[in-house]
Every structure is written in structure tokens, then in C-alpha cells.
Amino acid sequence: MDLLVSILPALLSPHSSSISSLLVLLTAYLFTKLLFTKSAKGPLPPGPRGLPLLGNIFQISKFQWLKYTEWQKEFGSIFSLNFAGKSVIVLNTREVATELLDRRSTTYSSRPRFIMAGEILAGGVVIGFSPYGELWRKLRKGGHDGLNIRAAENYYASQEVEAAMLVAGLMKDPDNWDDHLKRTAASAVLSAVYGWSPIESKEDPLVTRINEIMHRLTRAALPGAYMVDTFPMMKHLPTWMAPWKKWGMEWYKKDTEMFRGFYDGVAKALREGDAKPSLASSLIERQEQHRLSNVEAAWLAGNMFGAGSETTAGSLAVFLLAMTLYPDVMRKAQQEIDLVVGSGRLPTFEDSPNLPYVWATVKEVLRWRPVAPLGLPRCTTEDDWYKGYFIPKGTIVIANMWFVYNYILRILLQSKDPDIYPDYEEFRPERFLDGEENNVIYQNTHGQGHVAYGFGRRICLGMHVANNALFIDIASMLWAVNIEPERGTDGKPILPSRTDCVDEGLVVRPVPFKCRISPRSPDMANVLQIVKDKLT
Ligand code: HEM
Numbered sequence: 001m002d003l004l005v006s007i008l009p010a011l012l013s014p015h016s017s018s019i020s021s022l023l024v025l026l027t028a029y030l031f032t033k034l035l036f037t038k039s040a041k042g043p044l045p046p047g048p049r050g051l052p053l054l055g056n057i058f059q060i061s062k063f064q065w066l067k068y069t070e071w072q073k074e075f076g077s078i079f080s081l082n083f084a085g086k087s088v089i090v091l092n093t094r095e096v097a098t099e100l101l102d103r104r105s106t107t108y109s110s111r112p113r114f115i116m117a118g119e120i121l122a123g124g125v126v127i128g129f130s131p132y133g134e135l136w137r138k139l140r141k142g143g144h145d146g147l148n149i150r151a152a153e154n155y156y157a158s159q160e161v162e163a164a165m166l167v168a169g170l171m172k173d174p175d176n177w178d179d180h181l182k183r184t185a186a187s188a189v190l191s192a193v194y195g196w197s198p199i200e201s202k203e204d205p206l207v208t209r210i211n212e213i214m215h216r217l218t219r220a221a222l223p224g225a226y227m228v229d230t231f232p233m234m235k236h237l238p239t240w241m242a243p244w245k246k247w248g249m250e251w252y253k254k255d256t257e258m259f260r261g262f263y264d265g266v267a268k269a270l271r272e273g274d275a276k277p278s279l280a281s282s283l284i285e286r287q288e289q290h291r292l293s294n295v296e297a298a299w300l301a302g303n304m305f306g307a308g309s310e311t312t313a314g315s316l317a318v319f320l321l322a323m324t325l326y327p328d329v330m331r332k333a334q335q336e337i338d339l340v341v342g343s344g345r346l347p348t349f350e351d352s353p354n355l356p357y358v359w360a361t362v363k364e365v366l367r368w369r370p371v372a373p374l375g376l377p378r379c380t381t382e383d384d385w386y387k388g389y390f391i392p393k394g395t396i397v398i399a400n401m402w403f404v405y406n407y408i409l410r411i412l413l414q415s416k417d418p419d420i421y422p423d424y425e426e427f428r429p430e431r432f433l434d435g436e437e438n439n440v441i442y443q444n445t446h447g448q449g450h451v452a453y454g455f456g457r458r459i460c461l462g463m464h465v466a467n468n469a470l471f472i473d474i475a476s477m478l479w480a481v482n483i484e485p486e487r488g489t490d491g492k493p494i495l496p497s498r499t500d501c502v503d504e505g506l507v508v509r510p511v512p513f514k515c516r517i518s519p520r521s522p523d524m525a526n527v528l529q530i531v532k533d534k535l536t
Pocket residue numbers: 001004127128129140143147189304305307308309311312315371372374375376377452453454455456457458459460461462463465466
């Protein structure tokens with residue numbers, strides 16, 4: 001995801017414009033305008049007025065999901081925008097997102113074309129960028145095999161070890177909590193993907209190398225970054241006329257070699273009977289059945305790091321923010337853990353059925369501040385009509401989860417209990433539990449209770465692995481430490497901002513903030529011994 005937030009912000013961002021890209025956009029506008037005028041078969045959904053030719057691109061603020069939420073008030077559940085001739089629709093309610101992205105998923109499951117990022121730099125084999133079709137189906141099935149809800153259980157043991165390492169890191173070096181979150185998220189994804197042993201630092205050279213690939217792809221997906229994305233014909237220029245193409249192809253070669261190396265390493269370990277369960281090992285075992293080439297399988301595995309690492313780390317940062325602001329929630333979750341787990345050992349996945357409040361906290365983290373508030377953009381593959389509005393083939397579709405996820409809860413809770421209705425801005429895990437501590441499953445949320453993992457056929461492929469990682473990390477942190485606001489010299493708490501966020505391209509996360517992380521038990525040596533026992 002990877003390119004999650006980056007792509008769309010990028011597609012829409014006025015900040016990246018230069019004179020040349022403006023010219024490109026203008027020309028593109030004239031072509032597309034002509035096309036759209038000819039093919040229009042009905043009114044587009046309503047939307048804000050834009051500038052002649054350039055449409056709405058300069059009206060999009062830095063955090064565009066907030067702007068969309070504002071426009072939703074004026075235009076309702078679905079509105080359309082014009083980005084220099086490119087038609088975009090934004091979905092703002094559960095009804096419309098479920099109707100289009102879930103029920104009509106044959107038409108709404110493709111992605112916009114990313115020529116430089118997806119086709120040249122990544123050889124057309126990045127699952128998140130792939131158009132809806134045969135290749136995407138193969139990749140998705142292969143990925144599903146190693147990441148589905150059952151397969152995700154194979155990674156319990158390594159996720160528990162990661163959580164113990166996280167706790168040890170936070171206890172010894174609490175001020176750098178963000179580094180520990182990033183390390184653990186990266187390490188846990190690599191372990192699930194390749195079965196590797198934990199990495200020691202977020203600066204590990206392999207992690208840096210994979211991060212570079214993901215950031216290269218993300219940057220290349222920005223509009224105006226490469227003219228070939230506006231003039232697809234340029235893809236066919238010979239490399240002597242197109243140095244960018246040569247550069248892209250060279251990186252593709254190098255990155256493919258690296259991903260092949262990782263993949264072949266797992267194949268070797270499998271042959272030697274020394275491989276831990278992982279996505280790569282499941283791909284190797286069933287590669288023929290999935291009809292995946294070595295390169296496709298190697299990139300499929302390699303991509304997961306980009307999709308899973310920063311999203312998980314960002315969500316853990318949201319958790320720390322919530323605990324800093326909502327001490328009652330922290331204490332309630334700790335009480336549950338103390339009752340079920342006690343103080344003599346760390347929580348494990350065996351405790352999972354007995355920790356409903358911790359699970360509700362995981363869901364609330366994902367609902368309250370989704371790290372991918374716009375998901376990944378979709379693209380329609382057929383003309384469509386919705387409530388009398390025409391949605392042409394090739395329209396970019398954005399689900400504004402920032403609004404949708406709040407909206408779902410508002411509507412559902414309103415019908416159940418009007419008293420709970422106004423509090424959707426609060427962090428309140430109880431909304432996911434009935435009075436008896438059973439999980440409440442809201443309809444049309446793919447069993448999650450929120451839509452932070454997206455919709456329909458392209459819903460997040462790694463959501464079970466992500467849920468489990470969040471669960472065990474959160475349970476272990478709550479077991480080991482208290483998380484409180486910093487205090488000023490006057491002893492008063494300095495509360496971090498509830499809402500300020502930073503768009504890091506890959507994810508949207510809370511702005512850096514300080515909090516005080518301290519061991520719960522006065523006997524820190526004993527706790528560290530328990531952690532150490534877990535790690536040996
Ligand atoms: C808290 C963590 C995570 C969040 C919030 C998240 C969220 C998302 C979202 C919103 C999408 C777009 C879905 C759509 O188009 O409707 C997505 C796609 C994807 N995610 Fe995640 N994700 C997370 C973790 C992971 C992990 C751990 C992995 C892999 C191990 C992963 C792999 C993927 C892949 C491969 C896709 C592309 C699916 C496709 O296009 O078919 N994600 N994710």
C-alpha cells in the first residue's frame with residue numbers, strides 16, 4: 001500500500017505541478033474532454049465547479065480526504081470531480097461503496113494504469129497496481145494461499161516473538177518508541193513472507209533496500225512525474241530516445257534479481273528441510289498450480305513488504321496515540337489482560353478468544369484513524385449507471401473511508417442506540433462489543449466492523465496477518481507498559497493532538513508526538529526475564 005495513499009493524493013495533487021506537466025495536462029484535457037463529450041450517456045454525479053480546462057485539481061487540499069468529507073456535506077453520497085479532463089468519482093457512504101465496490105465488483109475492481117511505476121519499473125507484476133484480469137487473478141490466488149485466515153495462523157509463533165522483542169525494546173528505550181514499532185512491523189512482515197528470523201534494526205540494509213524500491217514506485221506513480229503516464233504512446237519509444245525508460249528497465253532488472261534471490265533462498269531452505277512456513281514457501285509449493293512464473297511469484301512475495309510494513313507500524317502509532325488520550329480504555333484492556341494472562345507470562349494467541357476487549361481495541365484503532373483513508377484507487381472497466389447518474393468506463397473511483405467508516409457506525413449505531421450516535425469521533429472499543437462482551441459484527445464490513453481494509457474483490461490481501469500482528473503487539477504492550485502523556489514542568493499532562501496527521505506517501509499516521517512509556521510492574525528485571533524466556 002504500498003502505494004495506498006500516495007497514488008491518489010498524487011494523482012490529484014496540485015503541489016507537484018510544473019509548467020511542463022501543466023502543458024501535458026492541458027493537452028491531455030483536450031483529448032479526454034473530446035472523448036468524454038462524445039461518450040457521455042447521462043449526467044455525471046454532481047460535484048464542485050472547477051476551473052476551465054483544469055477542473056478541480058487546485059481545489060484539493062493536502063489532506064484530500066478531509067476536503068472530500070466537506071464536499072460530501074454539499075453533494076451527498078457520491079460526487080464527481082474533474083482532474084484536467086479525467087473523470088473521478090468519490091464514494092462517501094456505506095450504501096454507495098457497498099453497491100459499487102462490492103456488488104458491482106466486476107466493473108469496479110480494476111486500478112488506473114500506472115505506466116512508469118507499474119509497467120516499466122515493476123514489469124507489470126505489482127498486484128496492487130494490476131488491472132483486473134488474468135494476471136491479477138493468478139497473483140491474488142497465490143497470495144491468498146499464503147495469507148488467508150488459516151494460513152495466517154502459521155505466523156503466530158514468529159508474531160509472538162516479535163511482540164516480545166517490541167516489549168523489550170520499549171522498556172529499555174521508551175523514547176524511541178516509533179523506531180521499535182517500525183522495526184517490529186517490518187520484521188514481522190518479512191518473517192511471514194520469507195520465514196526469516198527477526199531483524200534487529202529498522203535500519204537493516206535489506207529493509208532499507210526494499211523500502212527504496214517501494215518509495216521509487218510510489219514516487220513514479222505521482223502525476224506529472226513521468227510524461228509517459230499522460231502519453232502512453234511514449235512507452236514504445238526506443239531507449240536511446242527515452243533515458244527514463246532505460247533507467248526504469250535497469251531498476252526493474254536489479255529489483256527482480258533481488259526478489260528472485262530472496263525467493264530462491266526460500267526454495268533452497270525448503271529443499272534442505274529448513275524452511276519456516278511463509279508466503280514464499282507456499283508459493284513455491286504451489287507455483288505450478290497457480291501458473292505463476294518465477295518472476296511473478298518473486299515480485300508477489302517482494303511486494304508484500306511495501307503493502308504491510310508501514311501500514312502496520314502506522315496503526316500501532318495510532319494505538320499509542322489513543323492510549324495517551326484515553327487512559328480509561330487502557331486500564332480496562334489491562335484489567336482484561338491481567339485476569340486472563342496474569343503477570344507471569346506474556347499474552348499468546350491462545351488467549352485470543354478470551355480477550356474480546358483487546359480485539360475491540362484493535363478494530364477501534366483501524367476505524368478511528370485509518371492509515372489508508374482513501375485506500376487504493378479503482379478504475380471502472382465498463383460504463384455504468386447509478387441512481388440515474390452516468391459513470392463512464394475508465395473513471396477513477398475513490399472510496400473516502402475517512403467518512404465511510406464513521407458513517408457506517410453512525411447509521412448502524414443510530415438504529416440500535418441513538419445515545420451512542422454522536423460519539424463516533426471518540427476512541428471507544430465498546431462499540432464493537434455487545435453487553436455480554438461478544439463481538440458485534442456490522443453488516444457489509446467483510447466481518448471486520450470497519451472498512452479500513454477496503455472493499456470487494458480487492459480488499460486487503462494481508463488483513464488477517466495484519467489483524468494478528470496488531471492483536472499480539474497491542475496485547476503485549478498493554479501487558480508490559482503504561483502509556484501516558486508527557487508532563488510539563490508544572491506536572492500537568494501535555495496531550496498530543498487528536499487529529500494532526502502526516503501523509504508519508506505510503507501511509508497517513510499521527511504527527512510525531514511524545515508519550516511516557518513505563519513498565520507496569522515495579523519488578524522490571526522479572527518482566528525482562530519473562531520476555532527473554534520467550535525469545536530463547
Ligand atoms: C494495518 C495494516 C493494513 C491496512 C490498514 C491495509 C489496508 C489496505 C487497503 C485499504 C487496501 C486497498 C483495498 C481496496 O482497493 O479496496 C489494501 C490492499 C492490499 N494490501 Fe493491505 N493493509 C494492511 C496490511 C497489509 C499486509 C500486512 C499485507 C501483506 C502481508 C497487505 C497486502 C495488501 C495487498 C497485496 C493489497 C493489494 C490487493 C489487490 O490489489 O488485489 N496489507 N490494503
